[in-house]
Amino acid sequence: MEVMERQTRRKQGEVPAPGRRSRPGRRMLLASVAGAAVLGGVLVLLPWESGDAPPPAPGPAALAQGAVTTGVPATLGDLAALIGDRETHLRAHPLDGVSWAVLGAAYVEQGRRTADGANWPKAEKALRTSLKTGPKRNPQALEGLAALAVARRDFPAAKKWGESAVKAAPKRWTAHAVLIDAYRGLGDDKGVGRALDKVMELRPGAPAVGALAATVYRDRGWREDAEARISDAAAAAEAPAERAAYLEQAGRLAFERGDRQEALRFFQEALRTDPDQRAAQAGQGRALAALGRTTEALSAYQAALAKRPSPEYALELGELYESLGLGQAARVEYDLLRERARGAEAAGADEQLMLGRLEADHGDPAEAVRLLRAEWGRQPGIAVADALGWALHRSGADEEALEFATIATDGDKGGGVRSALYVFHRGVVEQELGRYGPARRHLREALTINPYFSPLRVPEAKRALTELGEPPVEGPPD
Numbered sequence: 001m002e003v004m005e006r007q008t009r010r011k012q013g014e015v016p017a018p019g020r021r022s023r024p025g026r027r028m029l030l031a032s033v034a035g036a037a038v039l040g041g042v043l044v045l046l047p048w049e050s051g052d053a054p055p056p057a058p059g060p061a062a063l064a065q066g067a068v069t070t071g072v073p074a075t076l077g078d079l080a081a082l083i084g085d086r087e088t089h090l091r092a093h094p095l096d097g098v099s100w101a102v103l104g105a106a107y108v109e110q111g112r113r114t115a116d117g118a119n120w121p122k123a124e125k126a127l128r129t130s131l132k133t134g135p136k137r138n139p140q141a142l143e144g145l146a147a148l149a150v151a152r153r154d155f156p157a158a159k160k161w162g163e164s165a166v167k168a169a170p171k172r173w174t175a176h177a178v179l180i181d182a183y184r185g186l187g188d189d190k191g192v193g194r195a196l197d198k199v200m201e202l203r204p205g206a207p208a209v210g211a212l213a214a215t216v217y218r219d220r221g222w223r224e225d226a227e228a229r230i231s232d233a234a235a236a237a238e239a240p241a242e243r244a245a246y247l248e249q250a251g252r253l254a255f256e257r258g259d260r261q262e263a264l265r266f267f268q269e270a271l272r273t274d275p276d277q278r279a280a281q282a283g284q285g286r287a288l289a290a291l292g293r294t295t296e297a298l299s300a301y302q303a304a305l306a307k308r309p310s311p312e313y314a315l316e317l318g319e320l321y322e323s324l325g326l327g328q329a330a331r332v333e334y335d336l337l338r339e340r341a342r343g344a345e346a347a348g349a350d351e352q353l354m355l356g357r358l359e360a361d362h363g364d365p366a367e368a369v370r371l372l373r374a375e376w377g378r379q380p381g382i383a384v385a386d387a388l389g390w391a392l393h394r395s396g397a398d399e400e401a402l403e404f405a406t407i408a409t410d411g412d413k414g415g416g417v418r419s420a421l422y423v424f425h426r427g428v429v430e431q432e433l434g435r436y437g438p439a440r441r442h443l444r445e446a447l448t449i450n451p452y453f454s455p456l457r458v459p460e461a462k463r464a465l466t467e468l469g470e471p472p473v474e475g476p477p478d
Contacts, residue, residue, distance in 0.1 A: 097134020117347030155185030244274035290452035
């Protein structure tokens with residue numbers, strides 16, 4: 001029935017054909033991307049509206065402005081040039097509301113690329129100044145505030161600003177695009193679908209839209225569709241930073257299905273294309289660890305953290321250290337994670353999910369439950385459901401834990417993503433409750449989805465399956 005429904009949606013144009021690619025086909029993508037010519041300074045800018053300030057002179061600043069106003073990543077060097085250019089311009093023209101919006105968007109993108117929370121207050125000040133000094137109808141500033149809220153993981157605020165941007169400019173596709181992230185964080189799958197449909201209607205065929213579609217399809221468990229979309233986006237992207245971002249996304253998809261070698265190739269190609277693509281460098285660490293190349297994996301994580309001190313990378317590195325029996329090194333990373341999360345929260349970010357995950361496994365599970373209950377009440381996304389369920393299990397509340405683990409893994413309840421970690425969590429909770437059949441099934445499923453999903457949890461899954469043994473063989477009833 002599910003297959004028939006998806007075929008019907010494809011006929012109606014809502015879902016692309018599966019786009020199944022053989023492994024050689026994916027390798028050809030890498031080769032074609034690696035050999036593609038890099039455009040030296042050619043980027044199409046959005047048309048300037050009457051009364052807008054002139055763009056920067058041709059060069060890195062103009063390239064970055066073209067990127068941040070058209071919904072694609074920009075290089076860090078170009079962003080720095082744009083920020084310097086607009087700051088200089090605004091000292092002479094402080095009432096130029098459009099330039100304030102561009103500056104705010106550049107701060108958001110720079111903060112996202114570097115995980116530097118110091119950008120968030122600067123971005124907010126610039127964007128709110130744009131609202132005061134810019135035109136009455138100012139979707140650029142509203143959209144920038146929505147993107148800032150997404151970067152801070154404040155999804156209710158992202159929804160508010162994003163919907164205001166759409167109301168101000170219904171045909172501005174980037175405003176609908178930022179709403180996809182807002183609705184994802186709130187667990188609103190219907191809202192995600194509506195926003196994606198609108199983006200695809202307004203900007204069909206754009207690589208950035210293909211990357212957005214790949215994210216949504218991945219969340220729904222449509223792996224082949226997601227892989228086809230991101231492959232096409234990477235092949236069509238022109239600017240190096242954009243192409244590298246899509247290659248990194250392709251690497252994550254490959255790793256999530258357990259293909260370590262292909263994931264590593266995507267991550268390596270992303271780094272060759274844009275050496276500042278630190279998410280790909282952390283991805284290298286993930287793939288190298290799964291391949292047993294732990295010395296290289298540690299170096300990759302350390303290099304990524306040196307340039308982009310992301311709490312997520314610190315957690316992954318800490319768990320890799322722990323899996324190697326290096327408990328003291330792991331604790332150092334966990335302490336650094338707490339410090340970075342506190343710094344991010346001081347800049348207005350929401351790090352409750354990350355801190356809850358850390359406390360559940362490496363700290364105080366009761367504190368994790370407290371943090372994650374509050375997070376669930378404010379923005380009930382699927383990642384929060386999984387983390388709260390696991391924290392409840394770690395604190396001994398397995399009946400309630402199963403409710404949230406089911407939300408995170410049951411497609412009918414919104415948890416369509418095929419996450420080995422989420423399924424592992426559910427299997428462990430079911431084992432603790434004595435539901436051995438479902439536990440055995442879900443633990444096996446986790447290892448089938450990705451046999452390398454975590455250096456700490458994979459051995460636990462295997463031990464749990466050994467304890468459960470084979471299901472009893474029962475004869476026919478008398």
